[in-house]
Amino acid sequence: MDVFLQQLVNGLILGSIYAIVALGYTMVYGIIGLINFAHGDIVMVGALVVWTVCTALAGSGMPAPLILLAAAGAAMAVCMILGVSIERVAYRPLRRAPRLAPLITAIGMSILLQYSAALIWSKQYLALPELLQPTPYTFAGAAITDLQAFIFLLACALMAALAWFIKRTRIGKAMRATEQNRDVAGLMGIDVNRIIAFTFLVGSGLAAIAGLMVILYYGIGHYFMGFMLGLKAFTAAVLGGIGKVNGAMLGGMLLGVVEALASGYIGDLTGGWLGSNYRDIFAFLVLVLVLVLRPSGLVGGPASERA
Numbered sequence: 001m002d003v004f005l006q007q008l009v010n011g012l013i014l015g016s017i018y019a020i021v022a023l024g025y026t027m028v029y030g031i032i033g034l035i036n037f038a039h040g041d042i043v044m045v046g047a048l049v050v051w052t053v054c055t056a057l058a059g060s061g062m063p064a065p066l067i068l069l070a071a072a073g074a075a076m077a078v079c080m081i082l083g084v085s086i087e088r089v090a091y092r093p094l095r096r097a098p099r100l101a102p103l104i105t106a107i108g109m110s111i112l113l114q115y116s117a118a119l120i121w122s123k124q125y126l127a128l129p130e131l132l133q134p135t136p137y138t139f140a141g142a143a144i145t146d147l148q149a150f151i152f153l154l155a156c157a158l159m160a161a162l163a164w165f166i167k168r169t170r171i172g173k174a175m176r177a178t179e180q181n182r183d184v185a186g187l188m189g190i191d192v193n194r195i196i197a198f199t200f201l202v203g204s205g206l207a208a209i210a211g212l213m214v215i216l217y218y219g220i221g222h223y224f225m226g227f228m229l230g231l232k233a234f235t236a237a238v239l240g241g242i243g244k245v246n247g248a249m250l251g252g253m254l255l256g257v258v259e260a261l262a263s264g265y266i267g268d269l270t271g272g273w274l275g276s277n278y279r280d281i282f283a284f285l286v287l288v289l290v291l292v293l294r295p296s297g298l299v300g301g302p303a304s305e306r307a
Contacts (some may be wrong), residue, residue: 002142003188003263003264003265004162005140005141005142006141006142006143006264007180007261007264007265008142008257008260008261009142009143009144009148009255010260010264011256011260011261012152012253012256012257013144013151013152013217014256014259014260015097015150015236015252015253015254015255015256015257015259016152016155016156016213016252016253016256017149017151017210017213017214017217017229017252017256018196018229018232018233018236018252018253018255018256019155019159019236019248019249019250019251019252019253019256020124020155020158020206020209020210020213020252021040021043021206021207021210021229021230021232021233021236021252022233022234022236022237022240022248022251022252023159023162023203023206023245023248023249024039024042024203024206024207024233025039025151025233025234025237025242025248026038026240026242026243026244026247026248027103027175027199027202027203027239027245028199028200028203029237029242029243030179030242030243030244030245031175031178031179031195031196031199032091032182032196034091034102034103034106035103035106035234035242036091036203037103037107037109037110037230037234037239038105038106038109038110038113039203039207039230039233040110040226040227040228040229040230040231040233040234041109041110041117041208041226041230042079042082042083042113042204042208042226043111043207043208043210043211043214043225043226043229043230044113044117044211044221044222044223044224044225044226044227044229045075045078045079045082045113045117045211045226046075046076046078046116046207046208046209046210046211046212047209047212047214047215047221047226048073048120048121048126048130048215048221048223049071049075049078049079049208049209050068050071050074050075050210050211050212050215050221050301051073051074051126051128051215051221052074052119052121053067053070053074053075054071054128054129054131055066055128055129057070057071058129058131059134064131064132067131068131068132068212068216071212072209072212072283073209074208075209075211075212076205076208079204079205079207079208079211080201080204080205080208082108082113082204083200083203083204083207084197084200084201084204086109086200087196087197087200087262088197090105090106090108090109090197091105091106092193098253105298109170110226110227110230113226114223114224114226114227115294117223118223120205121221121223121262122223123222124222125220125221125222126218126220126221127219127220128215128216128220130223132147132194132216134146134147134148136284137149138266138289147216147217148217149215151153151216151217152232153289154213155213155253158206158209159249160262161203162245163245163246165181166245171195171198173218173263173280174190174195175195175198175199177190178190178195178196179243192247193291201276203301218245221279224271226236228280231284232255232280233252235251235255235283235284235286235287235290236248236251236252236254236255237251237252237297238251238287238290238291238296238297239251239254239255239286239287239290239297239298240252240254240298240299241296241297241298241299244297244299246299249295249297250298250299251297251298254298255283255286258282258283258285258286259282260279262279262282263279263282266282
Protein backbone atom coordinates (compact mmCIF):
# COMPACT_ATOMS: atom_id res chain seq x y z
CA MET A 1 0.00 0.00 0.00
CA ASP A 2 2.88 2.37 0.75
CA VAL A 3 4.27 1.79 -2.74
CA PHE A 4 0.84 2.44 -4.27
CA LEU A 5 0.40 5.69 -2.35
CA GLN A 6 3.89 6.87 -3.26
CA GLN A 7 3.36 6.16 -6.95
CA LEU A 8 -0.06 7.83 -6.76
CA VAL A 9 1.49 10.97 -5.28
CA ASN A 10 4.24 10.96 -7.91
CA GLY A 11 1.66 10.47 -10.64
CA LEU A 12 -0.57 13.31 -9.46
CA ILE A 13 2.35 15.75 -9.34
CA LEU A 14 3.57 14.72 -12.77
CA GLY A 15 0.02 14.68 -14.10
CA SER A 16 -0.60 18.23 -12.89
CA ILE A 17 2.31 19.40 -15.07
CA TYR A 18 0.95 17.43 -18.04
CA ALA A 19 -2.47 18.98 -17.48
CA ILE A 20 -1.13 22.56 -17.54
CA VAL A 21 0.70 21.90 -20.81
CA ALA A 22 -2.30 20.04 -22.27
CA LEU A 23 -4.48 23.08 -21.65
CA GLY A 24 -2.47 24.98 -24.25
CA TYR A 25 -3.03 22.25 -26.83
CA THR A 26 -6.72 21.90 -26.15
CA MET A 27 -7.48 25.64 -26.06
CA VAL A 28 -5.86 26.25 -29.44
CA TYR A 29 -7.49 23.18 -30.99
CA GLY A 30 -10.87 24.19 -29.60
CA ILE A 31 -10.62 27.68 -31.08
CA ILE A 32 -9.08 27.08 -34.53
CA GLY A 33 -8.87 23.30 -34.91
CA LEU A 34 -5.05 23.32 -34.99
CA ILE A 35 -2.75 20.95 -33.11
CA ASN A 36 0.01 23.36 -32.12
CA PHE A 37 3.02 21.04 -32.00
CA ALA A 38 5.22 24.03 -31.14
CA HIS A 39 3.53 24.37 -27.74
CA GLY A 40 5.88 21.97 -25.97
CA ASP A 41 8.81 24.02 -27.21
CA ILE A 42 7.27 27.19 -25.82
CA VAL A 43 7.34 25.37 -22.47
CA MET A 44 11.03 24.67 -23.12
CA VAL A 45 11.71 28.36 -23.82
CA GLY A 46 9.94 29.29 -20.59
CA ALA A 47 12.05 26.82 -18.61
CA LEU A 48 15.29 28.11 -20.10
CA VAL A 49 14.32 31.73 -19.46
CA VAL A 50 13.69 30.72 -15.83
CA TRP A 51 17.16 29.13 -15.76
CA THR A 52 18.72 32.29 -17.21
CA VAL A 53 17.13 34.63 -14.68
CA CYS A 54 17.82 32.32 -11.74
CA THR A 55 21.46 31.90 -12.78
CA ALA A 56 21.91 35.66 -13.18
CA LEU A 57 20.34 36.50 -9.79
CA ALA A 58 21.57 33.50 -7.79
CA GLY A 59 24.47 35.43 -6.22
CA SER A 60 22.70 38.76 -5.85
CA GLY A 61 21.50 38.19 -2.29
CA MET A 62 17.83 38.34 -3.26
CA PRO A 63 15.54 35.91 -1.44
CA ALA A 64 14.84 32.75 -3.43
CA PRO A 65 11.07 33.39 -3.71
CA LEU A 66 11.71 36.81 -5.25
CA ILE A 67 14.19 35.33 -7.71
CA LEU A 68 11.66 32.69 -8.76
CA LEU A 69 8.93 35.32 -9.02
CA ALA A 70 11.15 37.46 -11.28
CA ALA A 71 12.04 34.38 -13.34
CA ALA A 72 8.37 33.44 -13.71
CA GLY A 73 7.47 36.98 -14.79
CA ALA A 74 10.26 37.07 -17.38
CA ALA A 75 9.32 33.61 -18.70
CA MET A 76 5.66 34.58 -19.03
CA ALA A 77 6.53 37.79 -20.88
CA VAL A 78 8.84 36.00 -23.34
CA CYS A 79 6.48 33.08 -23.92
CA MET A 80 3.41 35.28 -24.38
CA ILE A 81 5.18 37.44 -26.95
CA LEU A 82 6.49 34.32 -28.67
CA GLY A 83 3.10 32.60 -28.73
CA VAL A 84 1.23 35.61 -30.12
CA SER A 85 3.97 36.20 -32.71
CA ILE A 86 3.80 32.60 -33.90
CA GLU A 87 0.02 32.84 -34.26
CA ARG A 88 0.25 36.10 -36.20
CA VAL A 89 3.12 35.15 -38.51
CA ALA A 90 2.81 31.39 -38.99
CA TYR A 91 -0.78 30.34 -38.31
CA ARG A 92 -3.09 33.22 -39.18
CA PRO A 93 -2.20 33.32 -42.90
CA LEU A 94 -2.99 29.59 -43.11
CA ARG A 95 -6.28 29.69 -41.25
CA ARG A 96 -8.30 28.97 -44.40
CA ALA A 97 -5.69 26.67 -45.94
CA PRO A 98 -6.06 22.87 -46.18
CA ARG A 99 -5.54 21.17 -42.82
CA LEU A 100 -2.18 19.70 -43.75
CA ALA A 101 -0.51 23.10 -44.29
CA PRO A 102 -0.88 24.48 -40.73
CA LEU A 103 0.04 21.07 -39.31
CA ILE A 104 3.33 21.03 -41.22
CA THR A 105 3.90 24.66 -40.23
CA ALA A 106 3.42 23.76 -36.56
CA ILE A 107 6.02 21.00 -36.84
CA GLY A 108 8.36 23.43 -38.60
CA MET A 109 7.90 26.01 -35.83
CA SER A 110 8.70 23.34 -33.26
CA ILE A 111 12.00 22.52 -34.99
CA LEU A 112 12.79 26.21 -35.40
CA LEU A 113 12.26 26.88 -31.69
CA GLN A 114 14.38 23.89 -30.69
CA TYR A 115 17.42 24.87 -32.71
CA SER A 116 17.04 28.55 -31.95
CA ALA A 117 17.18 27.60 -28.27
CA ALA A 118 20.25 25.45 -28.98
CA LEU A 119 21.96 28.49 -30.51
CA ILE A 120 21.06 30.73 -27.58
CA TRP A 121 21.53 28.35 -24.63
CA SER A 122 23.76 25.64 -26.22
CA LYS A 123 22.97 21.93 -26.47
CA GLN A 124 24.27 21.16 -22.98
CA TYR A 125 22.13 20.21 -20.02
CA LEU A 126 21.76 23.28 -17.82
CA ALA A 127 21.53 22.77 -14.05
CA LEU A 128 19.33 25.14 -12.10
CA PRO A 129 21.09 26.84 -9.16
CA GLU A 130 20.06 25.41 -5.78
CA LEU A 131 17.86 28.26 -4.68
CA LEU A 132 15.54 26.08 -2.61
CA GLN A 133 16.10 23.20 -0.23
CA PRO A 134 12.92 21.10 -0.43
CA THR A 135 11.72 19.78 2.91
CA PRO A 136 10.40 16.20 2.80
CA TYR A 137 7.24 15.18 4.61
CA THR A 138 5.64 11.78 5.12
CA PHE A 139 1.90 11.36 4.76
CA ALA A 140 0.25 7.93 5.13
CA GLY A 141 3.52 6.28 4.20
CA ALA A 142 4.13 8.40 1.08
CA ALA A 143 6.97 10.93 0.91
CA ILE A 144 6.33 14.38 -0.58
CA THR A 145 8.34 17.57 -0.47
CA ASP A 146 7.02 21.09 -0.01
CA LEU A 147 8.20 21.87 -3.56
CA GLN A 148 6.11 19.01 -4.99
CA ALA A 149 3.10 20.15 -2.97
CA PHE A 150 3.59 23.69 -4.26
CA ILE A 151 3.70 22.49 -7.89
CA PHE A 152 0.52 20.44 -7.44
CA LEU A 153 -1.41 23.18 -5.64
CA LEU A 154 -0.30 25.84 -8.12
CA ALA A 155 -1.41 23.64 -11.03
CA CYS A 156 -4.80 23.02 -9.42
CA ALA A 157 -5.26 26.75 -8.75
CA LEU A 158 -4.39 27.62 -12.36
CA MET A 159 -6.79 25.00 -13.73
CA ALA A 160 -9.61 26.20 -11.49
CA ALA A 161 -8.95 29.84 -12.40
CA LEU A 162 -8.94 29.06 -16.12
CA ALA A 163 -12.16 27.04 -15.89
CA TRP A 164 -13.85 29.92 -14.04
CA PHE A 165 -12.50 32.49 -16.50
CA ILE A 166 -13.79 30.64 -19.56
CA LYS A 167 -17.19 29.96 -18.02
CA ARG A 168 -17.92 33.25 -16.26
CA THR A 169 -16.15 36.16 -17.95
CA ARG A 170 -17.14 38.03 -21.08
CA ILE A 171 -13.92 37.14 -22.89
CA GLY A 172 -14.40 33.51 -21.89
CA LYS A 173 -17.89 33.53 -23.41
CA ALA A 174 -16.44 35.08 -26.57
CA MET A 175 -13.86 32.28 -26.67
CA ARG A 176 -16.61 29.67 -26.42
CA ALA A 177 -18.61 31.41 -29.13
CA THR A 178 -15.57 31.49 -31.41
CA GLU A 179 -15.03 27.81 -30.72
CA GLN A 180 -18.61 27.02 -31.79
CA ASN A 181 -18.51 28.99 -35.05
CA ARG A 182 -15.98 31.65 -35.94
CA ASP A 183 -18.00 33.12 -38.79
CA VAL A 184 -21.17 33.51 -36.75
CA ALA A 185 -19.17 34.88 -33.80
CA GLY A 186 -17.74 37.54 -36.12
CA LEU A 187 -21.24 38.48 -37.31
CA MET A 188 -22.28 38.90 -33.66
CA GLY A 189 -19.59 41.56 -33.16
CA ILE A 190 -16.80 39.43 -31.69
CA ASP A 191 -13.30 40.31 -32.89
CA VAL A 192 -12.30 36.77 -33.84
CA ASN A 193 -8.66 37.60 -34.55
CA ARG A 194 -8.28 39.23 -31.14
CA ILE A 195 -9.92 36.28 -29.38
CA ILE A 196 -7.65 33.79 -31.15
CA ALA A 197 -4.59 35.88 -30.31
CA PHE A 198 -5.77 36.07 -26.69
CA THR A 199 -6.11 32.28 -26.62
CA PHE A 200 -2.50 31.92 -27.73
CA LEU A 201 -1.52 34.55 -25.12
CA VAL A 202 -3.16 32.61 -22.28
CA GLY A 203 -1.87 29.25 -23.50
CA SER A 204 1.68 30.59 -23.77
CA GLY A 205 1.48 32.11 -20.29
CA LEU A 206 0.44 28.72 -18.92
CA ALA A 207 3.33 27.17 -20.88
CA ALA A 208 5.75 29.52 -19.10
CA ILE A 209 4.41 28.45 -15.70
CA ALA A 210 4.69 24.82 -16.79
CA GLY A 211 8.31 25.49 -17.75
CA LEU A 212 8.93 26.86 -14.27
CA MET A 213 7.35 23.75 -12.74
CA VAL A 214 9.37 21.38 -14.91
CA ILE A 215 12.75 22.96 -14.26
CA LEU A 216 12.03 23.21 -10.54
CA TYR A 217 10.88 19.58 -10.44
CA TYR A 218 13.79 18.09 -12.38
CA GLY A 219 16.45 20.75 -11.73
CA ILE A 220 17.79 20.77 -15.31
CA GLY A 221 16.89 22.34 -18.63
CA HIS A 222 17.71 21.35 -22.20
CA TYR A 223 16.84 22.64 -25.65
CA PHE A 224 15.07 19.36 -26.51
CA MET A 225 13.13 19.02 -23.27
CA GLY A 226 9.86 20.28 -24.75
CA PHE A 227 9.57 17.59 -27.40
CA MET A 228 8.66 14.60 -25.22
CA LEU A 229 6.77 16.75 -22.73
CA GLY A 230 4.71 18.18 -25.57
CA LEU A 231 3.89 14.74 -26.97
CA LYS A 232 2.79 13.52 -23.54
CA ALA A 233 0.67 16.61 -22.98
CA PHE A 234 -0.89 16.08 -26.40
CA THR A 235 -1.62 12.49 -25.33
CA ALA A 236 -3.26 13.84 -22.18
CA ALA A 237 -5.40 16.22 -24.24
CA VAL A 238 -6.51 13.38 -26.53
CA LEU A 239 -7.18 11.14 -23.54
CA GLY A 240 -9.46 13.71 -21.94
CA GLY A 241 -11.02 14.92 -25.19
CA ILE A 242 -9.11 17.31 -27.44
CA GLY A 243 -10.77 20.73 -27.45
CA LYS A 244 -12.27 20.30 -23.97
CA VAL A 245 -10.65 22.23 -21.10
CA ASN A 246 -11.98 19.88 -18.42
CA GLY A 247 -10.83 16.96 -20.56
CA ALA A 248 -7.26 18.30 -20.62
CA MET A 249 -7.27 18.56 -16.83
CA LEU A 250 -8.64 15.06 -16.37
CA GLY A 251 -6.43 13.56 -19.07
CA GLY A 252 -3.27 15.09 -17.64
CA MET A 253 -3.92 13.79 -14.16
CA LEU A 254 -4.87 10.32 -15.39
CA LEU A 255 -1.86 10.07 -17.68
CA GLY A 256 0.52 11.00 -14.88
CA VAL A 257 -1.01 8.42 -12.55
CA VAL A 258 -1.04 5.69 -15.22
CA GLU A 259 2.57 6.40 -16.11
CA ALA A 260 3.74 6.38 -12.48
CA LEU A 261 1.82 3.23 -11.50
CA ALA A 262 2.76 1.33 -14.65
CA SER A 263 6.46 2.18 -14.48
CA GLY A 264 6.54 1.32 -10.77
CA TYR A 265 4.60 -1.94 -10.71
CA ILE A 266 5.62 -3.30 -14.11
CA GLY A 267 9.21 -2.42 -13.23
CA ASP A 268 8.93 -4.58 -10.12
CA LEU A 269 7.32 -7.46 -12.03
CA THR A 270 10.07 -7.44 -14.67
CA GLY A 271 12.90 -7.05 -12.18
CA GLY A 272 13.57 -3.47 -13.28
CA TRP A 273 13.95 -4.41 -16.95
CA LEU A 274 10.77 -2.53 -17.96
CA GLY A 275 10.53 0.21 -15.37
CA SER A 276 11.15 3.93 -15.12
CA ASN A 277 13.62 3.91 -18.01
CA TYR A 278 10.76 2.87 -20.30
CA ARG A 279 7.97 4.93 -18.76
CA ASP A 280 7.33 6.76 -22.03
CA ILE A 281 6.05 3.49 -23.51
CA PHE A 282 3.05 3.54 -21.22
CA ALA A 283 2.07 7.10 -22.14
CA PHE A 284 1.97 6.32 -25.84
CA LEU A 285 0.29 2.97 -25.25
CA VAL A 286 -2.51 4.98 -23.64
CA LEU A 287 -2.61 7.22 -26.73
CA VAL A 288 -2.97 4.23 -29.06
CA LEU A 289 -5.69 2.64 -26.93
CA VAL A 290 -7.67 5.86 -26.70
CA LEU A 291 -7.48 6.47 -30.45
CA VAL A 292 -8.64 2.91 -31.13
CA LEU A 293 -11.30 2.53 -28.45
CA ARG A 294 -12.58 6.07 -27.85
CA PRO A 295 -11.24 8.64 -30.33
CA SER A 296 -13.32 11.45 -28.83
CA GLY A 297 -11.66 11.03 -25.42
CA LEU A 298 -13.17 10.60 -21.99
CA VAL A 299 -15.27 13.78 -22.07
CA GLY A 300 -14.98 14.59 -25.78
CA GLY A 301 -17.89 15.04 -28.13
CA PRO A 302 -18.53 15.65 -31.79
CA ALA A 303 -16.07 18.58 -31.86
CA SER A 304 -13.23 16.08 -31.73
CA GLU A 305 -14.19 14.79 -35.14
CA ARG A 306 -12.28 17.71 -36.73
CA ALA A 307 -8.94 16.05 -35.93
